[in-house]
Amino acid sequence: MENFAIYILLIVAIGVGWTIGRLSKVAKKRAISRGSIYQDYFVGLNFLLNDEPDEAIDTFIKALEINSETIDSHLALGALLRRRGKVDKAIQVHQALLARPSLSQSVIDATRIQLARDYITSGLLDRAERLLHEILSEDSPAQWEVLTLLITIYQTEKEWEKAIDCSRRLLKNVGYRKNSETRAAAAHYCCELAENMIKQEQFRTAREHIRRAFSFDRKSIRASFTLASIEQELGNYKAAIKELDQIRLNTPEFVSQVLGPLAQCYEELSNLSEYEKLLTTSLNKELDISVVLSLSDLLRQREGDESAISFLYGYVNKKPSLAGLMELLRLQIPNTDEKVSDNLKLLEQIVNRLLIKSSAYQCNHCGYESRKLYWLCPSCKKWDCIKPIVEAESAAN
Numbered sequence: 001m002e003n004f005a006i007y008i009l010l011i012v013a014i015g016v017g018w019t020i021g022r023l024s025k026v027a028k029k030r031a032i033s034r035g036s037i038y039q040d041y042f043v044g045l046n047f048l049l050n051d052e053p054d055e056a057i058d059t060f061i062k063a064l065e066i067n068s069e070t071i072d073s074h075l076a077l078g079a080l081l082r083r084r085g086k087v088d089k090a091i092q093v094h095q096a097l098l099a100r101p102s103l104s105q106s107v108i109d110a111t112r113i114q115l116a117r118d119y120i121t122s123g124l125l126d127r128a129e130r131l132l133h134e135i136l137s138e139d140s141p142a143q144w145e146v147l148t149l150l151i152t153i154y155q156t157e158k159e160w161e162k163a164i165d166c167s168r169r170l171l172k173n174v175g176y177r178k179n180s181e182t183r184a185a186a187a188h189y190c191c192e193l194a195e196n197m198i199k200q201e202q203f204r205t206a207r208e209h210i211r212r213a214f215s216f217d218r219k220s221i222r223a224s225f226t227l228a229s230i231e232q233e234l235g236n237y238k239a240a241i242k243e244l245d246q247i248r249l250n251t252p253e254f255v256s257q258v259l260g261p262l263a264q265c266y267e268e269l270s271n272l273s274e275y276e277k278l279l280t281t282s283l284n285k286e287l288d289i290s291v292v293l294s295l296s297d298l299l300r301q302r303e304g305d306e307s308a309i310s311f312l313y314g315y316v317n318k319k320p321s322l323a324g325l326m327e328l329l330r331l332q333i334p335n336t337d338e339k340v341s342d343n344l345k346l347l348e349q350i351v352n353r354l355l356i357k358s359s360a361y362q363c364n365h366c367g368y369e370s371r372k373l374y375w376l377c378p379s380c381k382k383w384d385c386i387k388p389i390v391e392a393e394s395a396a397n
């Protein structure tokens, strides 16, 4: 980041140097002030070479005279200031630019967008929103970039309907129509609304929001999960099973997440044998420890601990796993003599501690780890990047 900042500064420095060169050719009468600009330029370069970028920035701001040839340098400098956390200075640079007369409309729009970014970075979301709506009302070519920034603001403020409205407008643009990130994010906004309705037990309204989610992203996993929970709440167990099974088939890494509700639905239908069949089919394709544990539990209920232990032992031996070992210990402790049982209890405690410490989910994008499933990564703010950490390998291996 530091190297990138120095690189941008060097570009700005070159821009300033070039501008000074131009000035010297076209305006000899400015010889005195030019001498001063030259001085500032070299002082700035000196700061830069001595690894003092903050002082260099201040000097370059002083040296840059705003005219049509230095606007790009101003915009680059403003963006650099914002990235370095000097948002107040970035706002000053952008406001100074906007105060200049006779700027072209495209420069005004570009500067206002940069100013809105400054406001967003400094948390002045209301001010950013007002400025962006001002641009939007002018039907400017910058409206698409404006919409992406407004979506960011509404997402931060959890104003889901407004975020959906901006997404819908953005998706009308040919360049964004097939943008999977925009579509996926819009589906999540609908899911947020659906989850709010579920909390208020308004399941039918929640279902409507899920239908909207699918209109943005037909493959939305979160929408499928939410729809399954709605159907389950309404007692439509077959519909819930259908949705959960689709998730299992389309995204095998989420199998551990669907097993709990699947078991509940099959139990409600008094059809655990069908559930067992589904688990066996799944296990033949992929050795996932959560499937092994669910099958072992069914076996224990039907045939007792011994059968479950022998079944589990076979799989844990093939693919060692903490969760498998933990369940094995839990089943074995009551069936061993006191002395061995004490040792196993100690081992159980250690394994349990390791399990509590280990992360269950990880972001594919930034590596963030957590014990909880987040649809929006709290670290990199990307949707759908956090996935369950799978303790699995192909059953064929």
Ligand SMILES: [Zn+2]
Pocket (backbone or CB within 6 Å): 363, 364, 365, 366, 367, 368, 377, 378, 379, 380, 381, 382, 385
């Ligand atoms: Zn992330």
